[in-house]
Amino acid sequence: MRNILALTAMATLLAGTAVNAADTTLTISSYGGVYQEAQSKSYFQPFMAQNPDIKIVEDSSSSNAKLKAMVETGNVTLDLLLTDDSFGLDADAQWLEPIDYSVVDKSKFIDGAAGTYRVASDIEGTVLAYNAEEFGGEAPKGFADFFNTEKFPGSRAVWKYAASGIFEVALIADGVKPEELYPIDVERALKKLDTIKDDLVWWESGSQSEQLLSSGEASMALVWVGRAVNVAEKGIKIDWTNWTSQTGYWVVPKGTRNKEAAMKAISFFTEPAQQIEFTKYMPYGPSNKNALASVDAKFKGSLPTDHLDTRVLMNADWWAENGAKVDLRFQEWLLQ
Incomplete structure (x- = not known):
């Protein structure tokens, strides 16, 4: 009888752990292709490994228009979106959550990479x-x-x-x-x-x-x-x-139910280890100034951040x- 009770208790505990392991689902929209594959290897998979309570679901239909429509209809299904230089400005405030710089360290970024509503994922050109x-x-x-x-x-x-x-x-x-x-x-x-x-x-x-x-x-x-x-x-x-x-930026749609997790993800994605890993796959420079000197040798010299002075x-x-x-x-x- 004790064995049966013990097994029942164990099963209940394991079931509870399984539920808690995915209690937050973070949906991230990027550009697809080899670019998003590099992000998955460098950012998404390591983030989930360190945060087993958060599951990342990838979307590859990044669209400013789609984000605006979601916010305006109150049906926000994306938590984090990659965009370009044209979006995430002060003029776009009605569609975006401000970046929480109590979670994301603003001082770690190169000039121009951290704004009120967006944070640079990588530096292109x-x-x-x-x-x-x-x-x-x-x-x-x-x-x-x-x-x-x-x-x-x-x-x-x-x-x-x-x-x-x-x-x-x-x-x-x-x-x-x-x-x-x-x-x-x-x-x-x-x-x-x-x-x-x-x-x-x-x-x-x-x-x-x-x-x-x-x-x-x-x-x-x-x-x-x-x-x-x-x-x-x-x-x-x-x-x-x-x-x-040119720059890729992370933005958070206004009204997301997972704002806290989105900010946590941005902080992690822009840490030196993750950004250095990304340069193994793509010739785009880190937005974190502390990663500039340690980029992967494969593209060293061909990264925009190797030439910030020009x-x-x-x-x-x-x-x-x-x-x-x-x-x-x-x-x-x-x-x-």
């Missing part, structure tokens, strides 16, 4: 990539050379998107200092772009930008750093004289306020 065999041993040095078609002839590939950094690139090539870029002088930038308009080919996906470089259709390109690294074995090199910033930090607030108007002018210019 758009870089000047070029075919090393095209220019007889010469190498471009900065955005000014992107416009120097006499010394560096051939087509230039550019993202067909006004807020891609192309306006900043044109103005820096025209002599504007990075700290004096904003407000963007749109007409001056377009006038500079006119000088190479016939040499421009436009890409609209990352894979297309890779193809333009690797096929030789473009001898030079402004591309996302991950795409440039992907084609390095085909003779493509990166010039780090100037590059424009970063052109784009003003996301300015683009959020002015982007629609600038894009209309950009589309008009494309048709001229």
Whole structure:
């Protein structure tokens, strides 16, 4: 009888433990593909190992519009979402929970990586990539050379998107200092772009930008750093004289039932060990300044955070306020 009672008590205890082991489910939405696979290995799996009471469910349909709709209808099914530079600003406060900096250590981040409503997951960038065999041993040095078609002839590939950094690139090539870029002088930038308009080919996906470089259709390109690294074995090199910033950010939808767990996850994901692990899989730099010196050797030298001194930090607030108007002018210019 005692054995039966003991077994019954044990079964009850184990059942209770099983229930408690998954008493919080944290749904995280990211970009999918190899990027999210790297996040899962570096962030999600280790977090669950250290926090057995929290289960992470992955979603790969990251969408600012989806997040807004969830909040507005009161049906918030996501707890944490990865977004880009265009979202998570003060103007988006109605859809987001403020980052709890009593949980997340704000002092550990590099400049610009920790905002009121968002925290940088990783530091990315758009870089000047070029075919090393095209220019007889010469190498471009900065955005000014992107416009120097006499010394560096051939087509230039550019993202067909006004807020891609192309306006900043044109103005820096025209002599504007990075700290004096904003407000963007749109007409001056377009006038500079006119000088190479016939040499421009436009890409609209990352894979297309890779193809333009690797096929030789473009001898030079402004591309996302991950795409440039992907084609390095085909003779493509990166010039780090100037590059424009892009960043992945964690945001927490307003009204999530798991805000505390979401903040705990952000804190863990942005610790040095996790961010260093992430650089084993992706050529994106840590947002935690304490991880910068210890990144994985595989991509050392090709990470944006290895070149922070030449970063052109784009003003996301300015683009959020002015982007629609600038894009209309950009589309008009494309048709001229």
